[in-house]
Amino acid sequence: MGHDVIRVGGAPKPVGAYPHARRVGSLLFLSGIGPRVPADNSIPGNVVDxxxxxxxxxxxxxxxxxxxxxxxxxxxxxxxFEDLVDVTVYLTDMAGDFEAYNRLYAEAFAGVDACRTTVEVNALPTAIAIELKCVAAFTS
Known part of the structure; x- marks a missing residue:
């Protein structure tokens, strides 16, 4: 059974010592992925004083x-996307953000029959409001 470590140039760099994903047999485990822009590491929509x-x-x-x-x-x-089987979503403001997130998730994940869990957390490792943890299954 192969254990392939995957690092992706077109995705934001991880904020710690871990790969973007790891394949184990027919399963692909993604590390927590946030909304940072890969080109410059900025966080879209954040306003700072x-x-x-x-x-x-x-x-x-x-x-x-x-x-x-x-x-x-x-x-x-x-x-x-269609290979996703499980998605865990972390939000820092469930009351304020769930409605918009849920609508956009439904659009982006149309046709994807992955299980989903959404939880609120006090904070994430950087100043982001959402992070996804995903598992995909390869059919071949």
Missing amino acids: ADGTLVSHDIEAQCRQVFANVRAVLEASGAR
């Missing part, structure tokens, strides 16, 4: 970017 303190975020911009980042890791790994 003069001291650099986060003032607000745009969950729609972050959703679009994190979904694109997940797609990039899947494609670089030889998988597709």
Whole structure:
């Protein structure tokens, strides 16, 4: 059984000592993926004050970017959105962000029959409002 470590140039660099994904047999495990822009590591929709303190975020911009980042890791790994079997979503503001996130998720994941769990967390490792943890299964 192969244990392939996958690092993707077209996805944001991990914020720690871990790969973007790892394939074990027919399963592909993605590390937590956030909405940072791969080209410059910026976080779309974040507004900071003069001291650099986060003032607000745009969950729609972050959703679009994190979904694109997940797609990039899947494609670089030889998988597709349709291969997803389990998605765990972490939000930092369930009350404020769930409605927009849920709508955008339904659009981006149309035709994907993955199980999904959404939980609220106090914080994520960087100033992001959403992170996805995914598992895909290869059919061949």
